[in-house]
Amino acid sequence: MTIEKTMSPYAIRQAIRHGDFTGNTSGMAQGFVQCNLAILPADWAGDFLQFCQMNPKPCPIVGMSAKPGDFQLQALGQDIDIRTDIPKYRVFKDGQYVEEVTDISAQWRDDFVVFALGCSFSFEEALIADGLEVRNITEKVNVPMYRTNLACQTAGRFSGSMVVSMRPMKPADAIRAIQICSRFPSVHGAPVHFGSPEQIGIRDIHSPDYGDAVTIKEGEVPVFWACGVTPQVALEQAKPPVCITHSPGHMLITDLPNSRLAVL
Amino acid sequence: MTIEKTMSPYAIRQAIRHGDFTGNTSGMAQGFVQCNLAILPADWAGDFLQFCQMNPKPCPIVGMSAKPGDFQLQALGQDIDIRTDIPKYRVFKDGQYVEEVTDISAQWRDDFVVFALGCSFSFEEALIADGLEVRNITEKVNVPMYRTNLACQTAGRFSGSMVVSMRPMKPADAIRAIQICSRFPSVHGAPVHFGSPEQIGIRDIHSPDYGDAVTIKEGEVPVFWACGVTPQVALEQAKPPVCITHSPGHMLITDLPNSRLAVL
Numbered sequence: 001m002t003i004e005k006t007m008s009p010y011a012i013r014q015a016i017r018h019g020d021f022t023g024n025t026s027g028m029a030q031g032f033v034q035c036n037l038a039i040l041p042a043d044w045a046g047d048f049l050q051f052c053q054m055n056p057k058p059c060p061i062v063g064m065s066a067k068p069g070d071f072q073l074q075a076l077g078q079d080i081d082i083r084t085d086i087p088k089y090r091v092f093k094d095g096q097y098v099e100e101v102t103d104i105s106a107q108w109r110d111d112f113v114v115f116a117l118g119c120s121f122s123f124e125e126a127l128i129a130d131g132l133e134v135r136n137i138t139e140k141v142n143v144p145m146y147r148t149n150l151a152c153q154t155a156g157r158f159s160g161s162m163v164v165s166m167r168p169m170k171p172a173d174a175i176r177a178i179q180i181c182s183r184f185p186s187v188h189g190a191p192v193h194f195g196s197p198e199q200i201g202i203r204d205i206h207s208p209d210y211g212d213a214v215t216i217k218e219g220e221v222p223v224f225w226a227c228g229v230t231p232q233v234a235l236e237q238a239k240p241p242v243c244i245t246h247s248p249g250h251m252l253i254t255d256l257p258n259s260r261l262a263v264l
Numbered sequence: 265m266t267i268e269k270t271m272s273p274y275a276i277r278q279a280i281r282h283g284d285f286t287g288n289t290s291g292m293a294q295g296f297v298q299c300n301l302a303i304l305p306a307d308w309a310g311d312f313l314q315f316c317q318m319n320p321k322p323c324p325i326v327g328m329s330a331k332p333g334d335f336q337l338q339a340l341g342q343d344i345d346i347r348t349d350i351p352k353y354r355v356f357k358d359g360q361y362v363e364e365v366t367d368i369s370a371q372w373r374d375d376f377v378v379f380a381l382g383c384s385f386s387f388e389e390a391l392i393a394d395g396l397e398v399r400n401i402t403e404k405v406n407v408p409m410y411r412t413n414l415a416c417q418t419a420g421r422f423s424g425s426m427v428v429s430m431r432p433m434k435p436a437d438a439i440r441a442i443q444i445c446s447r448f449p450s451v452h453g454a455p456v457h458f459g460s461p462e463q464i465g466i467r468d469i470h471s472p473d474y475g476d477a478v479t480i481k482e483g484e485v486p487v488f489w490a491c492g493v494t495p496q497v498a499l500e501q502a503k504p505p506v507c508i509t510h511s512p513g514h515m516l517i518t519d520l521p522n523s524r525l526a527v528l
Contacts, residue, residue, distance in 0.1 A: 171458050178442045179454060190443060194435045195459060195485055221459055264528060 149201025
């Protein structure tokens, strides 16, 4: 079966469920919200929920299980099955990465709680629609991401520093990007910093901690957004006995139009 | 008669009209819109109106004469008389500054058209209310202003480069300032630039073309807003036979609450 980027979110999820697609979801189902995923046992979910609520810029909750064991997240789309509808998952035990799988039906537990968190794909689409260039898309690489010295608020067993993604822009474009992203608080919202990388603890802008380096042109400044890798770092530090996330770039594709996330 | 900063806009205008106050209006009638002023003969007003409409960031029109000869601008406040209610005026002939006066009743012509343009006092108040520091207010000086190489759109006989005002901020505060100012397009709106002064043709950030230099602290970047001095520069270049403006800092105080200018 061939996967077309223009297929509906439902059709793409069905293809993923049946093993017909296991790739990166960047650029697929344009116009629809894609989500980061974190799955935890119920006795860890309360702390994680509080961590997300106290750190809404890196960890914006778009949806979560109605109750422990719920793998459907009906509010996010038709017939979603979280156990099969993501192209690639990562399983962690005691904070350590164990394996990458394309189906977690075997690992599923009836005390699991699913968190779907906003992702930068939504705001990148809004930036491009407004005529701005998004360098990582132009250069066809993953966005560069960096650990910073910006501390997250601690909640129970979860703590850590913020991870940020970076997109270089001319200052006038950065101002426009701030306006556009302010409308979308549930997909990281406005940037958290621009300019000097050192000021937020980044030593070498050309060596990202995750993703790929991108070109920064003359007259451009690096602009930094809170990043959905932040909760993964907090999960690694908290070391819950088991935790499942999506594999970077392999997201949950929902039925929610991106415009539904706009507050204005 | 003593002028109190907390007097109503109407009471302050009356005091100005009767010659009891001829000073800078910064900080007076807090919460109410103050305006830049430009007065032109009717046969120049059409070009100037078009110039303002094509360059809304430096020249945001808050009000104008209902017809030539109208000196009341009723929409802006109770019993306004533009000929007497501004503390200090500047008279220009053929683009040359001629004199500063506190009353223009003698100069008034029945073909004069009045333009009231938005001023930075409104957005500075919004920034301070949000907990941000505005350096020129902290240091009790005029905001530094600079000629740039950002060209305005030409309209008839009016053209010129944009003048900007500068307030230094930490990047995170600058991002918040962009959000706040985006709500107020009729008082210059979001900044037009931040960071490198050279990029917009400013050679020495410590030597402003108008106003006073302010301290730029470690970790701060200069943030630049379109400035209401821009139309004065365009007026000087167009050289209308006669033109009257307010004297810098000596504004028209209106009855409009600042919040009424917010688009959201």
